[in-house]
Amino acid sequence: MKNKERIPTMKDVAAEAGVALGTVSKVFNGFPVGESYRIRVEQAAKKLGYRVNNYARGMRTNRTNTISIIMPMICHPFFSKLTECIIRELDSHNYNTFVSVTDRNPKAEARCIRMVAQNKTDGIIALTYDPDFNNIGNIPFVSIDRSFTGSCPCITSDNYTGGQIAAAKLHELGCRKLLYARTGSPVPGETDKRGYGFENWCQTNSVSYDIINAKVDNDQMIEKIREMVENGTFDYDGIFCSTDLLLILIRNELNRLGIRIPEDVQMIGFDGSIDFYTGLPVCSSIEQPIEQLAKVAVNTILNYDSENTPSLICLPVRYIPGPTTKDWI
Amino acid sequence: MKNKERIPTMKDVAAEAGVALGTVSKVFNGFPVGESYRIRVEQAAKKLGYRVNNYARGMRTNRTNTISIIMPMICHPFFSKLTECIIRELDSHNYNTFVSVTDRNPKAEARCIRMVAQNKTDGIIALTYDPDFNNIGNIPFVSIDRSFTGSCPCITSDNYTGGQIAAAKLHELGCRKLLYARTGSPVPGETDKRGYGFENWCQTNSVSYDIINAKVDNDQMIEKIREMVENGTFDYDGIFCSTDLLLILIRNELNRLGIRIPEDVQMIGFDGSIDFYTGLPVCSSIEQPIEQLAKVAVNTILNYDSENTPSLICLPVRYIPGPTTKDWI
Numbered sequence: 001m002k003n004k005e006r007i008p009t010m011k012d013v014a015a016e017a018g019v020a021l022g023t024v025s026k027v028f029n030g031f032p033v034g035e036s037y038r039i040r041v042e043q044a045a046k047k048l049g050y051r052v053n054n055y056a057r058g059m060r061t062n063r064t065n066t067i068s069i070i071m072p073m074i075c076h077p078f079f080s081k082l083t084e085c086i087i088r089e090l091d092s093h094n095y096n097t098f099v100s101v102t103d104r105n106p107k108a109e110a111r112c113i114r115m116v117a118q119n120k121t122d123g124i125i126a127l128t129y130d131p132d133f134n135n136i137g138n139i140p141f142v143s144i145d146r147s148f149t150g151s152c153p154c155i156t157s158d159n160y161t162g163g164q165i166a167a168a169k170l171h172e173l174g175c176r177k178l179l180y181a182r183t184g185s186p187v188p189g190e191t192d193k194r195g196y197g198f199e200n201w202c203q204t205n206s207v208s209y210d211i212i213n214a215k216v217d218n219d220q221m222i223e224k225i226r227e228m229v230e231n232g233t234f235d236y237d238g239i240f241c242s243t244d245l246l247l248i249l250i251r252n253e254l255n256r257l258g259i260r261i262p263e264d265v266q267m268i269g270f271d272g273s274i275d276f277y278t279g280l281p282v283c284s285s286i287e288q289p290i291e292q293l294a295k296v297a298v299n300t301i302l303n304y305d306s307e308n309t310p311s312l313i314c315l316p317v318r319y320i321p322g323p324t325t326k327d328w329i
Numbered sequence: 330m331k332n333k334e335r336i337p338t339m340k341d342v343a344a345e346a347g348v349a350l351g352t353v354s355k356v357f358n359g360f361p362v363g364e365s366y367r368i369r370v371e372q373a374a375k376k377l378g379y380r381v382n383n384y385a386r387g388m389r390t391n392r393t394n395t396i397s398i399i400m401p402m403i404c405h406p407f408f409s410k411l412t413e414c415i416i417r418e419l420d421s422h423n424y425n426t427f428v429s430v431t432d433r434n435p436k437a438e439a440r441c442i443r444m445v446a447q448n449k450t451d452g453i454i455a456l457t458y459d460p461d462f463n464n465i466g467n468i469p470f471v472s473i474d475r476s477f478t479g480s481c482p483c484i485t486s487d488n489y490t491g492g493q494i495a496a497a498k499l500h501e502l503g504c505r506k507l508l509y510a511r512t513g514s515p516v517p518g519e520t521d522k523r524g525y526g527f528e529n530w531c532q533t534n535s536v537s538y539d540i541i542n543a544k545v546d547n548d549q550m551i552e553k554i555r556e557m558v559e560n561g562t563f564d565y566d567g568i569f570c571s572t573d574l575l576l577i578l579i580r581n582e583l584n585r586l587g588i589r590i591p592e593d594v595q596m597i598g599f600d601g602s603i604d605f606y607t608g609l610p611v612c613s614s615i616e617q618p619i620e621q622l623a624k625v626a627v628n629t630i631l632n633y634d635s636e637n638t639p640s641l642i643c644l645p646v647r648y649i650p651g652p653t654t655k656d657w658i
Contacts, residue, residue: 277602
């Protein structure tokens with residue numbers, strides 16, 4: 001509550017630090033200055049209780065040094081790691097990060113966009129399932145896992161190759177009849193390509209396969225699997241699942257029905273989830289390069305150029321063995 | 330890129346929507362108006378590409394409708410759920426949320442505070458281990474899990490009662506020699522009270538107990554446990570661990586050494602972690618009321634009154650059985 005009547009200015013900071021006004025300006029605007037100058041300016045600013053008036057600056061330069069990220073949820077191994085990596089990467093560029101959680105709720109997403117626009121964020125990195133999400137005006141926008149037909153860059157794992165790798169690995173491990181099990185949003189997304197890559201490999205290599213595609217509903221998927229086992233039509237020895245979570249749910253159901261994993265059926269998921277408590281893979285999986293996804297998304301939004309940005313950037317994935325295939329020791 | 334020369338104003342929106350200017354203002358400032366008016370105003374704003382200039386507003390009212398949250402990490406079951414709950418709660422009050430990740434790094438935390446101050450956020454909710462964190466000026470500040478000797482409100486679980494509940498439950502389940510194992514920050518925090526509550530219950534009820542306190546280092550703790558087992562001084566039949574993660578690490582080591590959980594030794598952790606993939610408790614545990622922690626933290630920061638805020642708010646915890654005690658079926 002000291003200095004309530006007299007708000008310190010940049011000039012006061014310069015005088016206190018014994019440096020030129022331009023040096024103070026550089027420090028507060030993130031330009032390079034000698035480390036000793038930076039420390040003197042920061043100490044002077046702290047002593048005087050000086051704060052950069054970012055609102056005034058926002059009006060002048062129309063840059064806020066903030067990016068918004070939109071996630072369907074955070075309380076989830078893949079999304080929490082992706083969120084953390086994006087925040088850390090933005091932080092390393094001296095950017096602040098707004099985070100919104102929308103949980104596959106288009107209304108909440110629309111509200112986020114409105115709030116984002118009102119706060120004049122410099123851009124949005126979004127993982128969203130809203131079919132109308134496209135319509136966000138002129139804000140720089142980077143999508144993760146969902147392509148908006150060329151209207152903005154999409155950063156994603158190489159899902160197609162991941163599907164191919166999974167099919168090839170199951171076959172290599174001795175599986176002869178494969179199943180692809182997929183749940184998720186009915187909105188078309190890049191993750192659909194996991195199935196297409198899988199299908200392509202099976203067709204090219206004349207391997208027998210089926211596909212079960214349950215829109216969103218995991219319970220529905222479990223129900224189908226159970227029916228097949230109970231009426232004797234479940235004759236697969238290899239299953240590729242669209243996510244690690246789905247794999248665990250199906251594995252638990254198969255175990256309950258007396259089918260052993262990986263002895264009777266081998267399974268590969270997608271995500272590369274590591275158990276938080278043990279540090280071990282949750283299951284055999286196609287690993288998403290989460291840190292690279294974050295780095296490329298941040299790099300793309302900070303150097304946004306709507307004319308010269310690729311519409312789709314796919315990052316390489318790899319197979320990691322886990323306890324649901326026979327190559328796990 | 331349309332309307333580049335002519336930026337639409339609130340008046341344009343009012344004319345387009347056919348409503349009074351005051352109605353437009355109410356909509357953009359979050360005041361209640363009839364739903365049909367709100368829709369008309371929003372459609373008009375969308376059509377014209379109108380955006381609220383929040384920077385101008387920030388200068389006028391000195392409110393930004395943003396809160397910053399500071400977390401040591403997000404990629405962690407407790408922190409990711411807490412982060413998500415705080416964001417959702419702030420969102421329900423039409424607040425945007427900045428998120429910073431500091432990973433027990435005082436330097437990163439100091440930088441967060443500087444960035445926060447520069448952005449004129451309305452307040453900070455922080456879970457931090459920085460011993461100097463106190464020094465943040467006049468920004469409304471709510472701490473989670475760490476009390477700053479009365480200088481700002483701290484929201485936390487009732488750790489002391491949790492420690493008592495754990496000791497009482499282990500004794501009720503037949504344990505006669507108890508151990509409290511604790512790792513974590515050397516900075517004093519509210520979570521220290523887990524041990525004090527445990528100790529108090531054991532002393533009051535004349536139950537034999539020991540305490541192992543390893544500052545931060547989980548490896549050091551595992552090493553101590555191994556030594557005790559190997560030299561024959563490990564004679565505990567009940568262990569209370571300061572976190573679920575520590576419990577899992579100790580359990581895995583005890584299993585490796587041939588000690589069965591819960592047959593030989595029963596264990597209770599702290600957090601109430603639920604396995605993401607199975608939805609089951611990771612271990613027997615004292616559950617933290619994460620949603621309530623988030624609600625109370627948000628309520629406290631939005632109604633901040635430095636003169637009349639309690640310095641410490643403890644929310645009730647409860648025991649939940651899991652696979653590391655004999656009451657788990």
